[in-house]
Amino acid sequence: MSDFILDAVLFDSRDIFHKSPFGAVKAGETVTFRILFPILGRVGRPVLLMYKVDVWDQPERISMEYEKSDGVYHSYTCTFTPQEPQLYFYRFEVVSAGQTVCVFRDEGGFAKMDFQGDGMWQLSVYDAEMKAPQVLTGGIMYQIFPDRFCSSGVPKENVPPDRVIHQDWYEWPHYRPNQEGKITNSDYFGGDLKGIASKLDYLKSLGVGTIYLNPIFEAHSNHRYDTADYNKIDPLLGTEEDFRELCGKARELGIHIVLDGVFNHTGSDSVYFNKNRRYGNGGAYNDPNSPFRKWYDFIDYPCKYRSWWGFETLPDVNEHEPSYVDFICAEQGVLKKWLRAGASGYRLDVADELPDSFLDEITRSVKEENPDYAVIGEVWEDASVKISYGVRRRYLQGRQLDTVMNYPWKNAILSYLRYGDVNQLFYGIMDILEHYPKPVLEVLMTSLSTHDTERAITALIGDPVDQNNREWQAQHNTLSPERYQMGKRLFILASVIQYMLPGIPCLYYGDEAGLYGYKDPFNRTCYPWGREDQELLQALRSLGKIRTEYPGLSSGEYIPVYFTGEAAAFCRVCGKTRFYAAVNRTDHPVSPILPAEFRSGTILFGRMENDALAPFESVIIVKE
Structure with a gap:
């Protein structure tokens, strides 16, 4: 077989001539495939091989029928109707000159014909009843790190005395280890819920329809991912009444509040684990008969236990333990408590470390309260094919996550604008559009910066952070006026792409005002009230206005x-x-x-x- 014949087969899964409909399909929806072979190839009738995910030895073989010829190519077609939500992969086979030849997916997503090849196209099938949560469909999303957005100045009660409160709103957070060589994250600037409520009109002017709050529950670090009490607002942020008031005022403006759900681990300094005895003598660490003892996996009680990525301050929770599942998901559980207080959903921290059974229960509980409330997962890769801890995940097939954080597009946009990586941008966008269900795409959370990554302006123009430590980051964190201006111009370009793609653009607090910085804690400096970059702010307001006036851009x-x-x-x-x-x-x-x-x-x-x-x-x- 000549090289011309091998290279001349035509199939492009992104072209509805070859595969219709485009992208993921509903269970029960018929998919039409069409492949073209050059007349000179003299091939026999091709076969579509459809593999259920991870069942590689038993593909469904679907014969393709001759359709027509245009004098250069013969076209063959077939249909396939998947009945259940499932992940499939497919390729083709054809017989030529008595030999079986593979038609497989090359690196660009196009067809390649050879005697060997293992590249396959993906077909995502999702529940036909799946719908996008309505609370996410208006305007943009705005992410707030609560301690650093706005302080009301209102005195707080019951604030633990071991917290260090900055007196200068504009200074850097502490970034060096203490005398014991530990990073404690125990310095605070005093941003609070009343401060956020005071800025709702400002957020509305940006086109905000959803506020995503990093953790607000009682915890003993400024990031609050080490939950101490799920049933209390952190005292430095205010009270439960302050939270209810914030949600009520936000809803009057058409803004919904999504909370950070940190359910994979708690703090060691918590009412549940209580390693530091802040909460008396109880807790799993001190009392083997504690009701919370079953929540944690002790290897050598009490000193050695399973923790998140080895951080002893973050003991892992056993999400299969019924008492813990009930505590979070039951009728009087944590999820419903805060939904009833005014929240409209949750962003789930480290969703890929939560077992499917627990994710199912979280979604059931949230949707039971209101089907239009949102469940968003933190997944850094293509969530449709994610494997975590040896398990193929089913996040996006229905009845689990509504959508995910869209890091693939973030990385593609920034890489293109900084380095000109056009392939990553083009294929990065197309792959997600092809793999994710339409209801997921409609509310896909696309950020350019987050609390876990360097801010976009720094990512676009700063020296690459690579694996450099905090001391290096501190030394290189400040941009010259010239570099800042260039970073700002690139950031506006990035925002144009972000705001004009499907889904929901998510703006990290302060990006619109000109904040920049490397990773934690330099990406968590305070919002520069009164010192905003007005040109940049106006650009983001204009983009937000487009998203609010044309809501169809999400879908x-x-x-x-x-x-x-x-x-x-x-x-x-x-x-x-x-x-x-x-x-x-x-x-x-x-x-x-x-x-x-x-x-x-x-x-x-x-x-x-x-x-x-x-x-x-x-x-x-x-x-x-």
Whole structure:
């Protein structure tokens, strides 16, 4: 068989001519496949091999029927109707000259024909009843690290005396170890719930429809991922009444509150574990008869126990223990307590470390309270194919997670704008669109910065952090005015891409005001009230206005138009309304392809002159 014949087979799973419908499908929905072979190849009837995930020795073999010829290619077609939510992989086989030849997926996602090959295409099948939670479908999401957003100045009661309170809102958080060589995260700036409530009008001006709060429950670190009491608001943040008031005022403005659910581990300094005896003599560490003893796995009681990534301050919880599951998920459990207090859902910390049975119970409990409340998972990779601790996960097949944090797009956008990695951007976007169910995509949480990563401006223009420690980060954390201005320009380009993609853009507090910084704690400095970068703030307000005026952007069709190392452009089709978005990441003018219909459209953001983008410029055009 000649190389021409091997290379000439045509199948592209992203093209509805070859696979329809595009992307993931509902259970019971019929999928049509079409593959083209050159006439000169003289191949026999091809077969579609459909594999249920992890069942590689028993594929379903579906014969493809001859359809027609155009004088160059023969086309063959078949249909497949999956009946249950499931993850499938597929490829093709064909007989040529008496030999069986594989048709498999190459690195770019296209068909390659050879005698051997193990690349396969993915077909995600999800529950036909799956729907996007309505609380996430309006405007953008805004992530707040509560201690660092806004302080009301209201005195607090019952604040533990071992907390260090900064007197200067604008100084850096502590980043060096203490005299014992430990990072305690025990310094605070006093941001609180009343402070957030006082800024709701500001958040509304950014187009915010959802606030995602990092942990707010009582804990003895400034990040509060070491929960001390799930049933109490941390005293430095305020009271339960303050939380109820915040949720009520937010809802009056059409804003919903999503809480950080940290259910994989607790703090060692907690009412449940109580290693430091802050809560008396009880707790799992001190009392083998404690009701919480069964929540934890002790290897050598009490000193040696299983903990999150070896951090002894974060003892792991056994999520299979019925008493713990009930504590979190039952009718009077933690989840429903705070939903009834005004929350509209949860973002689940380290979702890939929570077993499926526990995730199922969390979702059941939340949806029982209100089907439109949200359950979002922290998953850093493509969640549709995630394997964690040897288990293939089913997050997105229905009845579990509504959606996930979208780190793949974050990484692709930043890598493109900093390094020109056009393949990561193009294929990174397309892979997620192809693999995730439509209800998941509609509320996909796409950030450019988070509390776990360096801020976007630093990621775009700062010296690469790599594995450098906090001392290095502190020395390199400040950007010169020139580098900051360039980072800001790149960040606006990144935001244009982020805001114009499907799903829900998530803005990390202070990014819109010009905050930058490396990883924890430099990405957790205080919001610079009164010192905002007004140009940047106005740009993000303009983008937020587009998202609030055109809510269809969360779910409309995405069409790539022009992708090179210099510029990227794509269209969105939202019913009768069409959009064109383009960015130029270079220091010279670039003319990306501009479809003719948009020459008479309305420019919503940026500028474009004579079909060209100026250096580091972007544009968003609408045609209604």
